[in-house]
Ligand code: SAH
């Protein structure tokens with residue numbers, strides 16, 4: 275058996291969908307955490323977003339990994355590759371290809387809240403790499419990382435947090451999450467972190483509002499999740515997608531905007547709410563980092579950057595860092 279599936283118990287209690295909806299939807303300012311996007315349909319829509327001409331981060335990170343994977347693997351010589359929010363693991367394949375070329379054969383530990391996409395990808399990976407063992411971990415990384423069944427065999431671990439997903443956290447959450455990652459790291463372990471960079475507003479806003487409409491469908495899929503899981507009657511056609519770059523906070527904000535005034539029933543909560551025409555629900559933030567912001571983030575976490583791989587004219591960054 276080269277593929278094992280571990281269900282990771284939460285280390286601490288985190289609100290469930292019902293609690294988040296009660297706290298975030300019933301009264302303004304309305305917001306929901308982005309992790310609920312990723313049911314099976316949402317995960318597939320995210321894959322479609324990654325293939326759009328407007329969404330540059332995936333192509334930028336893939337190009338960087340094509341170039342630097344061999345250097346990273348030769349430098350770290352990992353016994354284990356741990357990946358937080360691994361999705362379809364497509365870009366991670368560049369690292370495994372480098373491992374194959376270098377004859378370095380780490381075990382792979384993807385960790386996902388959306389298990390199906392992880393298990394499908396893991397099955398494809400072990401078919402392609404006959405040396406690879408996958409320990410697939412399903413769970414919520416915001417529920418703590420302390421229960422991950424990570425190896426204590428002394429082999430070096432390379433921890434991946436790719437795609438710019440750190441940008442989906444508020445600044446304080448990002449600091450806390452990096453601190454948790456650092457607490458897992460032993461001397462010799464390394465973190466490879468992908469961060470999207472500040473750039474012109476038109477490029478940023480187009481990336482979050484592609485012409486084919488996949489990002490709009492991804493955002494509106496949250497309504498399907500809420501209706502299905504909470505017995506809701508939110509009208510999918512009653513909301514439109516909006517993505518705006520906030521220069522002050524240096525972040526894209528994705529919102530669902532009510533097209534007309536209506537009342538929503540959430541049966542599982544035994545609650546109703548009224549939403550006015552034009553009222554908005556904040557569904558995701560995606561922070562864009564300056565060089566100073568990256569330096570601050572790593573410094574506060576106690577991480578020392580050992581390599582910085584920028585894409586193009588600082589459009590996107592991959593950072594390799596170790597714990598001091
Ligand atoms: N790393 C991939 C996927 C990025 S999309 C890439 O770069 O393309 C973000 C991924 O994180 C999704 O697959 C989503 O299911 C996962 N994710 C989001 N919130 C999560 C959480 N709280 N716990 C675990 N996984 C989460």
Ligand code: AVI
Nearest residue numbers: 323437438439442482489560
């Ligand atoms: C997963 N995460 C880094 C994506 C982002 O760019 O913030 C999610 C996404 N939302 C809309 N498009 C992509």
